[in-house]
Amino acid sequence: MATAAKNEEEVRKLSMQLRYFEQTAESLQQRLSMLNAAMTDLSYAKMTLESLEQEKENAEMLVPIGGSGYINVKLANPNKVIIGLGAGVSIEKTSLEAKAIVTQRMEELQKTHVSAQQQLSQISERISQDRDRLESLLSGIREGPH
Secondary structure, eight states, X not given: OHHHHHHHXXXXXXXHHHHHHHHHHHHHHHHHHHXXXXXXXXXXXXXXXXXXXXXXXXXXXXXXXXXXXXXXXXXXXXXXXXXXXXXXXXXXXXXXXXXXXXXXXXXXXXXXXHHHHHHHHHHHHHHHHHHHHHXXXXXXXXXXXX
């Protein structure tokens, strides 16, 4: 009888632990989605900066304004870019400096992505192990003492 109570207590603990790990995994998946979106955004910025290097002063360009809309503009200075530093602060940089900043951010995001992916993998493995143990305990409880 003591073994049954012990098994039931372990089932409760495993159930709570599984819920925690599943919530953590969901949170990591959301974080990975946000990281992917940020990396995509930076990739577009880098491609745009690389395209800018090819343009001459007064070149006509289409600039996205959101909602699938664009405006036609003339490029005043293809070598100057305003880039955000964070906390609402922006600074003027050359296109090469801006590209270096974007590249560095992409590398940092990639490292963060790899780390989050590893954490998710470890959590998923733990969830799998805990589910197997839980199923084993539950089947033992259902069968009862022999």
